[in-house]
Amino acid sequence: MSKTRKLHLGAFMRPVSIHTGAWRYPGAYADANFNFAHLKRFAQTLERGKFDAFFMADHLAVLNMPVEALKRSHTVTSFEPFTLLSALAGATEHIGLIATASTTFDEPYHIARRFASLDHISGGRAGWNIVTTSNPDAALNFGLEDHMEHDERYRRAREFYDVVTGLWDSFADDAFVRDTESGIYFDPERMHVLDHKGEFLSVRGPLNIARPVQGWPVIVQAGSSEPGRQLAAETAELVFAAPYRLADGQSLYADIKARMDKIGRPRDQLKILPGAFVVVGDTVEEAKAKRAHLDSLVHYANAIGSLSIALGHDASGFDPDGPLPDIADTNASKSGLERTVNLARRENLTVRQLAQRLGGYAGLAFVGTPETIADEMQQWLEEEGSDGFNVMFPYLPEGLDDFVEKVVPELQRRGIFRTEYEGRTLRENLGLxxxxxRFF
Amino acid sequence: MSKTRKLHLGAFMRPVSIHTGAWRYPGAYADANFNFAHLKRFAQTLERGKFDAFFMADHLAVLNMPVEALKRSHTVTSFEPFTLLSALAGATEHIGLIATASTTFDEPYHIARRFASLDHISGGRAGWNIVTTSNPDAALNFGLEDHMEHDERYRRAREFYDVVTGLWDSFADDAFVRDTESGIYFDPERMHVLDHKGEFLSVRGPLNIARPVQGWPVIVQAGSSEPGRQLAAETAELVFAAPYRLADGQSLYADIKARMDKIGRPRDQLKILPGAFVVVGDTVEEAKAKRAHLDSLVHYANAIGSLSIALGHDASGFDPDGPLPDIADTNASKSGLERTVNLARRENLTVRQLAQRLGGYAGLAFVGTPETIADEMQQWLEEEGSDGFNVMFPYLPEGLDDFVEKVVPELQRRGIFRTEYEGRTLRENLGLxxxxxRFF
Structure with a gap:
């Protein structure tokens, strides 16, 4: 491509925030998980900021945590993605609407219909975040005692994807002739009966809705495992990645794009967007202080479990206000242990502060001024760490407003983010x- | 009750109309099944007309008919109800939003979540039309070769209803304390884990969304079979009935309300609304001519099959332009045969006209002026044939606009229909x- 590559930005949303302390932050909308007006405001602000997409995270169960932690977490409830995004479609005009939907606990006919319907309603702005749902508590809500194994889940996901995209292709784009004179509504030669019979699924078709405006809604995935990367290279158009630092991002980026080369898919037909937790301040110190304040709102009960998991070692006996003791090698993942110890040493955190960081959000974060944040984002873009980011806001509305009012203009000044939407559909805005x- | 009973009005909607000839009618929106702007206009007009609810019909398959008939039918596709009604929630403020959802081909956890979410998004305007889906073609879209038997479907429906309502009650209304000071988001004593294990379903819970604004969305049913009536008397709050004439309506009305008496449910906590096809003219002759024109747009291929079914006799050899020949008794339902023969004789219809009537819409119809239509509706209300109607519009937008602009004011003048919405929620407007x- 001769043009400068530009960032693509999704907003990775839970109603109140992904950070468990966020609902207690001054000015936060603590009731956003059952107050649609707040979500509407967020979506409209994101659209003013020219975001590519509103990306709705989802779970199919109340999260499995000890009650002492659960009762302090706003993540206990949320809106259901299809209903929420359909309602937001009417409140916005340009922004993409990405819903998370599971291939393990739903039916392909329902999923295909709902996304096609959302795509028609929104004028071509739907995206499907394909998840295989690894939460065993979800299985219990769907009559399954035993959770499906990882490899089986992925085989089913691949077949599910084939069925859903096949159902979307039930009608040719020109099938609906609507000739009032002759009385012919559609040409049956331009309708395809899928008649799928596979390892997991048996679905006859055709789908009872016209082909989506975008042909298919944009296909989104998050898997970083071996089968997840291969599935992404073959089928995804947007990948939600979770690298901790630039080097990890570059390695994942190179790996997935090389897999695309091998099967002859053009590299620009898949955008890799790591999740990035962004805290904006007028100075770097102010941004860090905001994050420290936010982390301090995570209760120790919600924090210490996360620390124990990261260390592979029960941390509940540690002095909360002392430094992290030396930890013997355990059967925790070595990289997780190292990363946690390094974080504690680098930022000079007490056990409590470290635990609260992990209990809040410990992944990739950009904490600084609009300039330093834009510097980091630009570096990731230019050094092939990513094609943009799925931004996570630390608290809402303030964290979101800060990003749109301060960071977006800085990115636009540098020419690495759009000032107007390029197209009409999510697919067009992403350059897909x-x-x-496949049938016509 | 000391107050005059008033009519409740639902709009029973398919995007283009339930009449198969409607898309060819002059001025009709033939593309309404994939053009959301039209549906938005319909919903907003209905709200101006103070309708209780927008009632979205649904099917889980392309309708099973010969290809010669199918290719002439706009009913081949439609929007998916949850996505459509959620989008309409944002475009309206008062009107109820009733979605059809199947207990045979979906999961109670999904259904409970989606209705709860729609209820939160719409501020308490959701209703669930519980259907058991008798279409065997739907089974093939959901991996089931054999369609479930009627009685089994109803037993599953009853259990499904218990699970969904139980999931809606997962949280007490006051569960979410959101005390930022102490950091307690909700009181776990006010959360209930359902732990349902029944004949058909095993669902742990709790639901990951707060209790709906209405407590439960309004429960709607259509069954008129013996188990359907009993299920309605026990659980329904709104019944979509399909009587052909007042006497049938009165008999159904008396039967269901008597069943309610037996179990101690107050009669006014269930509204019985027959479907009524309404064609408005400035004179009775004009209304009849409109209907005749509409029926004439039904192709003979779509019509003759309906006539054969109604007669229990192959009608394809009859002279289309002659009168209906005498039919020997067959194994068709006697009442269906009699009704069809009587219709032909009473209106002096040719075989073609009779077939086109049946291929379009042959159920209860009010065809006349605003005054004659209001007369009939008032008679049904006063003589306990119904508590109102689910109005079906013959063609849109004109048929809908006519009803709202001409019939609604006449009903209001007579004091039998609201001039303002009584409450904030669908439940309040229906007097429920x-x-x-059940747990708190």
């Missing part, structure tokens, strides 16, 4: 081709 | 109590 109908 | 939480 409209898929051909 | 908010159900108590």
């Amino acid at each position: 081709q409209r898929p051909a109908n | 109590q908010r159900p108590a939480n």
Whole structure:
């Protein structure tokens, strides 16, 4: 490509925030998980900020944590993604609407219909975040005692994807002739009966809705495992990645794009967007202080479990206000242990502060001024760590407003983010081709 | 009750109309099944007309008909109800939003979540039309070769209803204390884990969304079979009935309300609304001519099959332009045969006209002026044939606009229909109590 690559930005949303302390932050909308007006405001602000997409995270169960932690967490409830995003479609005009939907606990006919319907309602702005749902508590809500194994989940996901995209192709784009004179509504030669019978699924079709405006809604995935990366290289158009630092991002980026080369998919037809937790201040010190304040709102009960998991070692006996003691090698993942110890040493955190960081959000974070944040984002873009980011806001509305009012203009000044939407659909704004109908 | 009973009006909607010839009618929105702007206009007009609810019909398959008939039918596709009604929630403020959802081909956890979410998004305007889905073609879209038997479907429906309502009661209304000072988001003593294990379903819970604004969305049913009536008397708050004439309506009305008496449910806590096809003219002759024109747009291929079914006799050899020949008794339902023969004789219809009537819409219809239509509706209300109607519009937008602009004011003048919405929620507008939480 001769043009400068530009960042693509998604907003990775839970109603109140992904950070468990966020609801207690001054000015936060603590009731956003059952107050639609707040979500509407967030979506409209994001659209003013020219975000590519509103990306709705989801779970199919109340999160499995000890009651002492659960009762302090706003993540206990949320809106259901299809209903929420359909309502937001009417309140916005440009922003993409990405819903998370599980291939393990739903039916492909329902999923295909709902996304097609959302795509028609929104004028071509739907995206499907394909998840295989690894939460065993979800299985219990769907009549399954035993959770499906990882490899089986992925095989089913692949078949599910084939069925859903096949159902979307039930009608040719020109099937609906609507000739009032002759009385012919559609051409049956331009309708395909899928008749799928596979290892996991048996679905006849056709789908009872016209082909989506985008052909197919944009296909989104998050898997970073071996089968997850391969599935992404073959089928995804947007990848939600979770690298901790630039080097990890570059390695994942190179790996997935190389897998695309091998099967002859153009590299620009898949955008890799790591999740990035962004805290904006007028100075770097102010941003750090905001984050420290936010982390301090995480209760120790919600924090210490996360620390124990990261260390592979029960941390409940440690002095909360002392430094992290030396930890013997355990059967925790070595990289997780190292990363946690390094974090504690580098930022000189007490056990409590370290635990609260992990109990809040400990992944990739940009904490600083609009300039330092734009510097980091630009570096990731230019050094092939990513094609943009799925931004996570630490607290809402303030954290979101700060990003749109302060960081977005800085990115636009540098010419690495759009000032107007390029197209009409999510696919057009992401620079993705409209898929051909496999049957016509 | 000392106050005059008033009519309740639902709009029973398919995007283009329930009449198969409607898309060819002059001025009709033939593309309404994939053009959201039209649906938004319909919902907003209905709200101006103070309708209780927008009632979205649904199917889980392309309708099973011969291809010669199917290709002439706009009913081949539609929007998916949850996505459509959620989008309409944002475009309206008062009107109820009733979605059809199947207990045979979906999961109670999904259904409970989606209705709860729609209820929160719409501020308490959701209703659930519980259907058991008798279409065997739907089974093939959900991996089931054999369609479930009627009685088994109803037993599953009853258990499904218990699970969904139980999940809606997962949290007490006052569970979410959100005390930022102490950091307690909700009181775990006010959360209930359902732990349901029944004949068909095993669902742990709790639901990951707060209790709906209405407690429960309004429960709607359509069954008129013996188990359907009993299920309605026990659980429904709104019944979509399909009587052909007042006497049938009165008999159904008396039967269901008597069943309610037996179990101690107050009669006014269930509203019976027959479907009524309404064609408005400035004179009775004009209304009849409009209907005749509409029926004439039904292709003979779509019509003759309906006539054969109604007669229990292959009608394809009859002279289309002659009168209906005498039919020997067959194994068709006697009442269906009699009704069809009587219709032909009474209106002096040719075989073609009779077939087109049946291929369009042959159920209860009010065809006349605003005055004659109001007369009939008032008679049904006063003589306990119904508590109102689910109005079906013959063609849109004109048929809907006519009803709202001409019939609604006439009903209001007579004091039998509201001039302003009584409450904030669908439940309040229907005069239904908010159900108590069974666990708190």
